[in-house]
Amino acid sequence: MTVNSAAAQAFSARDYKSDVKPVWCPGCGDYTVLSSITKAFAELALAPEEVAVISGIGCSSRMPAYLNTYGFHGVHGRSTALATGLKLSRPDLTVLVTGGDGDGFSIGGNHFLHACRRNVDMTYVVMDNRVYGMTKGQPSPTTEPDWDSALSPGGTGLRPFNPLVIALASGANFIARGFSGDPNGTAKLIADAIETPGFSFVEVLSPCVTFRPDQRDWKNMVRPAPVDPTEDIGQAARRLMTDDGLNLGVLYRGRRKPYRLAEHDTISDLADIEQQFTI
Amino acid sequence: MIRSVIWQILNSSLRFERGRAVNSKIDISSVADLLAHVKAMETEAMERYQDLAEQMEVHHNSETAELFRKMAHVESLHVAKVLERAEGIDLPHIPPWEYKWIDGQTPEAASAENTHYLMTPHHALRLALGAEKRALDFFTQIVAQSEAGPIHDLASELRDEEHEHVELIRAWLDKTPEPDEGWDDDPDPPMLQE
Numbered sequence: 230m231t232v233n234s235a236a237a238q239a240f241s242a243r244d245y246k247s248d249v250k251p252v253w254c255p256g257c258g259d260y261t262v263l264s265s266i267t268k269a270f271a272e273l274a275l276a277p278e279e280v281a282v283i284s285g286i287g288c289s290s291r292m293p294a295y296l297n298t299y300g301f302h303g304v305h306g307r308s309t310a311l312a313t314g315l316k317l318s319r320p321d322l323t324v325l326v327t328g329g330d331g332d333g334f335s336i337g338g339n340h341f342l343h344a345c346r347r348n349v350d351m352t353y354v355v356m357d358n359r360v361y362g363m364t365k366g367q368p369s370p371t372t373e374p375d376w377d378s379a380l381s382p383g384g385t386g387l388r389p390f391n392p393l394v395i396a397l398a399s400g401a402n403f404i405a406r407g408f409s410g411d412p413n414g415t416a417k418l419i420a421d422a423i424e425t426p427g428f429s430f431v432e433v434l435s436p437c438v439t440f441r442p443d444q445r446d447w448k449n450m451v452r453p454a455p456v457d458p459t460e461d462i463g464q465a466a467r468r469l470m471t472d473d474g475l476n477l478g479v480l481y482r483g484r485r486k487p488y489r490l491a492e493h494d495t496i497s498d499l500a501d502i503e504q505q506f507t508i
Numbered sequence: 509m510i511r512s513v514i515w516q517i518l519n520s521s522l523r524f525e526r527g528r529a530v531n532s533k534i535d536i537s538s539v540a541d542l543l544a545h546v547k548a549m550e551t552e553a554m555e556r557y558q559d560l561a562e563q564m565e566v567h568h569n570s571e572t573a574e575l576f577r578k579m580a581h582v583e584s585l586h587v588a589k590v591l592e593r594a595e596g597i598d599l600p601h602i603p604p605w606e607y608k609w610i611d612g613q614t615p616e617a618a619s620a621e622n623t624h625y626l627m628t629p630h631h632a633l634r635l636a637l638g639a640e641k642r643a644l645d646f647f648t649q650i651v652a653q654s655e656a657g658p659i660h661d662l663a664s665e666l667r668d669e670e671h672e673h674v675e676l677i678r679a680w681l682d683k684t685p686e687p688d689e690g691w692d693d694d695p696d697p698p699m700l701q702e
Contacts, residue, residue, distance in 0.1 A: 238601050243555065254698070255563045255623035268604045410621060413612055417605035436621070445621065 239274045242267035247297040256445075258409030258435030259289050262356050265407070265433075266296070266325070268416035273323075273423060280323045283312040285332040288363045289356035289435065292327040306337030309344035309353060316349050317490050323423060324351040331361045331369040334390050338370070341392075345399035345428055350487040352422040352429040355392065356409070358437035358444065366440035378440070392432055394469045397462065397481055402427030404465070404481040406474075409435040410448040414477065421479060427487040434475075447475075454478040534608045534650050539658050542650070544599040545607055546666060547590045549646075553616040553639060554583035560618060560632075567625035567698070575629045579636055583616075610649065615642035626694060628687040637677045644670040 245267040253259050270280060280298035284290035286305035293300025299322070303311045308326045316324045333341055333355045344353065359376070361367040368381045370390035377384050396404050403425040407415035415433055422429035434451065436444035454476035459465050465481035472480075536542045557580035564573035609615055618635040647667035654660040 242604075250562045250566050252566055253563075255560075255567065255625045255627070256621055258621070260559065260563075260620050272603050411612060413604045413607070413609075413614075417603070438621070438624075448621070 240271045240276070242271045245270050245277055245280075245296050245298060247295055249294045251291070251295050253288060253291070254437075254439045256436075256438035257288070258358065258433070258437075259292075259356050261409045261412040262289070262327075262354065262415065262433050262435055263292065263295055265409075265412045265415035265419055266292070266327075266354070268413070269419035269423065270298075272416070272420050275323055275423075279321070280325065281312075281315055281319075282325045282327060283308050283315065284326065285328045285337060286363075287329040287332045287361070288437075289327060289329040290332055306332055306335070307340060308332065308337065309340045309351075312351050312353075313344060313347060313349050316351050320350070320489065325419075325423070326351060326353040328353075328355055329362075329369075330355060330357040330359060330371045330390075330392070331367075334370040334392055334395075338390075342395065342399045345396050345401040345430065347488050348400055348402055348427045348485050350426050350428070350489075352419065352431065354419060354422075354431045354433060356433050356435035357392070358435050358441055359389075360437050360440045362437045362440055391469070392430070393472070393480065394466070396430040397465055397469055400428070400485065401430045401481075402483040402485045402487070403429035403479070404469075405429075405431045405479045406454075406477050407431060407433040408447060408451045408477055409433055410451070411477065418479065425482060427483070427485050451475045451477050454480060458482050460484060534610065534646070534653060536608065536650055536654065536659055536663075539662055540594075540597050540599050541602075542659055542662055543590065543594045543597060544602055547587070547594065547599065548602070548604075548607060549614050549616045549643065550583055550586040550590050552614040553618070553643075554580050554587055556617040556620060557583060560620070560623060560635075563623065564625070564627075569625060569627070572627055572629055572632050575632045579618075579632075610642070610646055615646045616640065624692060625698070626692045628691055630681070630684045630687050633677060633681045633684055637674065637681060640670060640673045640677055644674055 242264065251260060251263065277298045282293045282296050282298050282300045284293050284302050285308040290302060290308070293302050301311060308328050312324050312326045315322065328337070357371055359369055359371045359373065361369050366378060366380055368376060368385050371392065372385065373389060374386050375384040393404050393406065403422050405418045405422060407418045409415065418431050422431050434447055436447055438445065452475060456468065458479035458481065459468070460482055462483065469480060536545070557576045561573045561576035561580060564576060616639045618639045622635060644667065647663050647670055650663040651660060651667050654663060
């Protein structure tokens with residue numbers, strides 16, 4: 230990954246933080262993901278007004294409020310759809326989508342598939358804590374089948390959704406996994422994802438210390454993926470299908486050309502847009 | 509049940525084990541490189557304490573927030589001192605993931621994951637002690653691995669300063685009452701499964 234050293238000093242990570250104080254539970258992994266995002270922006274020397282952060286609903290979807298870039302705290306599960314529209318109409322912006330596993334893979338599951346398929350140039354960071362934290366701890370699509378809790382006695386018994394496999398099968402061009410306990414490593418993954426053309430998907434394991442205190446142990450379980458990133462989709466599929474969910478790093482980097490509107494489809498004049506709505 | 513697990517985990521994690529892979533060799537190339545590391549370390553330590561103070565303020569834990577504010581102020585003085593030391597030296601720009609920290613993370617930044625909205629000043633000082641010890645380890649390792657010369661001399665000086673900080677925090681900790689049993693009991697927690 231290339232970083233322009235001189236330009237990178239134009240902004241510090243702190244320059245991207247808004248004055249709004251996060252209301253996450255102390256100890257939540259999302260704090261360090263916020264830090265990783267700002268570090269990545271600073272290293273890429275992205276001016277705050279050149280970035281839009283789009284989210285859905287949930288704890289991690291509060292992210293746009295804590296950043297001083299453009300932002301849109303959108304509709305539950307619809308963040309990638311919103312971001313797709315934005316990127317197609319404003320290809321000059323760097324578009325980052327943030328959210329959680331419930332927002333992205335359950336309510337937003339269908340949008341997730343088609344965002345991967347369309348391969349519009351944006352980066353989707355999912356803070357996966359395998360639980361619906363904001364609504365008090367219901368199991369999410371990525372929750373382990375035997376997670377026993379007051380709201381799922383004995384566990385759901387359901388096979389967890391595998392977002393990385395789904396992303397690969399659906400056409401995502403860059404697939405990586407980070408861990409909130411490794412903020413510098415995660416910053417690198419996010420910067421790499423932003424620089425890679427097309428739809429980039431970064432799953433960040435981000436413990437929910439309130440409803441999943443057992444996830445604090447992830448720091449002793451995660452490890453760098455023992456293999457180099459691959460461009461071979463078959464090899465990536467085999468790796469991801471046998472992955473235990475704890476390998477960190479870039480796991481797939483494709484060469485699909487991102488989807489863009491043809492030049493004549495891009496409307497840059499507000500009057501042209503208004504014209505289309507004239508009765 | 510969840511609260512008792514948090515209690516056990518918080519107490520065990522406050523032993524300052526971060527469970528990450530360790531760099532056996534810290535390859536510092538010049539005094540400017542070392543100062544760039546020190547500047548990043550002190551800056552991130554200051555910012556982390558500011559963040560932790562904000563977190564405690566949001567949760568109306570003013571006593572611990574105040575302590576984190578004090579720590580942030582102390583670290584801001586360290587940042588100023590580093591900048592003074594670096595005056596006239598062109599510090600290299602290093603991306604966050606390319607610093608040669610022992611375990612990949614800025615050593616002097618307090619562990620953000622080892623916090624709780626009801627944590628006491630005693631817990632906060634234990635976090636600070638862990639951070640200072642990691643900084644001490646970092647410079648100790650550079651001293652041990654560098655040959656006589658300017659890098660070795662500067663690292664020795666910084667190691668001695670961190671040693672002083674460790675002792676100061678220890679003394680502060682000794683004067684700060686330990687939390688009562690059940691410090692994390694909250695009859696009306698902000699988030700709890702019902």
